[in-house]
Amino acid sequence: MSEVVLDKSNIHVLHSAPSADQPRWERPAITSTLVSKPYLSPKAMAYVQEVLESGWWGYGPVSKDLQSEVEKLYDLKQQALATSSCTAAMHLALRAFGVGPGDEVIVPAFTYVSTAIVATYCGAEPVFADVDPASLVITRETVEPLLTDRTKAIIAMHYAGPPADFDPIRDLVKDKNITVIEDAAHAFGSIRDGEPVGAKADFAAFSFAPTKQIASSNGGILLFKDAERRSEIDQLAFLGLAVDTFGRTVAKGVSPVQEVVRLGNKYKGDDLASAVAIAAIERLDEIVEYRGALVDRFYERLSDVKDVQLQPRPENSKISWYIMPIRVPAEKRDALRAHLANAGIGNTVHYPNLREQKAFLPFTGDAPVTAEEARRVISLPLHESVTLDEVNRICDEISTFFR
Numbered sequence: 452m453s454e455v456v457l458d459k460s461n462i463h464v465l466h467s468a469p470s471a472d473q474p475r476w477e478r479p480a481i482t483s484t485l486v487s488k489p490y491l492s493p494k495a496m497a498y499v500q501e502v503l504e505s506g507w508w509g510y511g512p513v514s515k516d517l518q519s520e521v522e523k524l525y526d527l528k529q530q531a532l533a534t535s536s537c538t539a540a541m542h543l544a545l546r547a548f549g550v551g552p553g554d555e556v557i558v559p560a561f562t563y564v565s566t567a568i569v570a571t572y573c574g575a576e577p578v579f580a581d582v583d584p585a586s587l588v589i590t591r592e593t594v595e596p597l598l599t600d601r602t603k604a605i606i607a608m609h610y611a612g613p614p615a616d617f618d619p620i621r622d623l624v625k626d627k628n629i630t631v632i633e634d635a636a637h638a639f640g641s642i643r644d645g646e647p648v649g650a651k652a653d654f655a656a657f658s659f660a661p662t663k664q665i666a667s668s669n670g671g672i673l674l675f676k677d678a679e680r681r682s683e684i685d686q687l688a689f690l691g692l693a694v695d696t697f698g699r700t701v702a703k704g705v706s707p708v709q710e711v712v713r714l715g716n717k718y719k720g721d722d723l724a725s726a727v728a729i730a731a732i733e734r735l736d737e738i739v740e741y742r743g744a745l746v747d748r749f750y751e752r753l754s755d756v757k758d759v760q761l762q763p764r765p766e767n768s769k770i771s772w773y774i775m776p777i778r779v780p781a782e783k784r785d786a787l788r789a790h791l792a793n794a795g796i797g798n799t800v801h802y803p804n805l806r807e808q809k810a811f812l813p814f815t816g817d818a819p820v821t822a823e824e825a826r827r828v829i830s831l832p833l834h835e836s837v838t839l840d841e842v843n844r845i846c847d848e849i850s851t852f853f854r
């Protein structure tokens with residue numbers, strides 16, 4: 452093995468900036484309008500540079516600032532923990548409630564894989580609930596028949612951005628030892644009856660994945676009510692260490708030796724990703740407004756197209772839209788997808804029926820509405836680089852297809 456000699460010249464090499472003239476990576480050419488694209492806030496570059504140059508990239512002051520910013524949105528009535536993802540946040544919520552082997556977790560059949568997979572991370576079983584045919588979210592009626600004495604948690608997902616009313620589900624289980632976790636990955640910034648999504652939940656989870664309204668490289672938030680459990684949940688999110696790396700580093704005097712007080716996961720967010728999320732949260736109002744204007748145009752242009760069904764928009768709500776789903780007759784769905792793709796319009800399916808996925812076949816729960824509606828959905832492009840002209844073009848293509 453050759454010996455590494457630290458002399459002036461290689462120290463110079465370590466600290467000299469490489470030429471930034473040429474991009475370092477080739478990227479595939481993308482010619483169609485993307486369904487989702489992360490919003491690059493004007494401040495993001497400077498914040499990332501500040502974090503990089505600070506020498507602290509992991510969970511630290513910026514992630515704590517992200518937590519404070521989110522807590523302010525909830526009038527300091529909820530605790531916020533910056534996590535590495537929404538998936539991590541949901542798993543943490545289940546662990547914090549003590550969900551384990553033998554327990555059942557009721558989850559929607561119509562959702563992203565994360566909502567259900569986290570039950571299995573705890574050794575628990577996901578039980579699939581069907582959804583309301585209009586809003587496509589679980590309801591008291593779809594959940595009630597699935598309750599057993601093994602039910603320990605229900606994860607309710609807000610679909611597409613419109614804030615759902617999960618109070619009836621909370622009422623259903625209020626005298627039972629069952630927690631209702633809100634999967635609010637789609638709905639950061641949505642408000643219903645004056646309250647932001649997740650305000651009433653024991654636990655709510657948000658996502659800052661690159662496709663989301665608040666986009667970063669990865670990341671999320673676990674929101675929880677019980678301030679007294681803060682340090683325990685912090686520990687669950689950082690390997691069960693009594694004090695996380697940042698805490699030990701900034702401790703006065705001799706830094707404390709690692710002490711593992713419980714079995715935790717490594718789920719805290721990091722300052723690079725948090726900096727990007729903060730830059731976007733500073734523009735939350737504009738993001739919500741811009742997406743809302745695009746969605747309004749889609750609704751204006753598509754509400755009269757006979758074969759197209761749009762998501763209901765709840766009253767007394769401000770909607771932070773994540774995606775722009777439409778529903779069309781199942782037998783025409785894939786042809787419309789191909790027609791749009793040929794016209795350079797990216798489109799996708801949120802979601803295929805999770806209940807029918809191979810990995811979930813061994814579990815239980817009937818979901819006939821999901822089975823039908825999942826064959827009808829298409830998501831159209833929705834992000835800050837889509838213009839109203841592009842929305843018009845997309846709507847023209849859809850109208851032409853059904854003419």
Ligand SMILES: Cc1ncc(COP(=O)(O)O)c(C=O)c1O
Binds near residue numbers: 539608
């Ligand atoms: C409904 C839903 N839940 C959970 C997640 C997982 O989020 P993350 O990628 O931050 O773990 C997503 C991501 O798209 C989602 O759409």
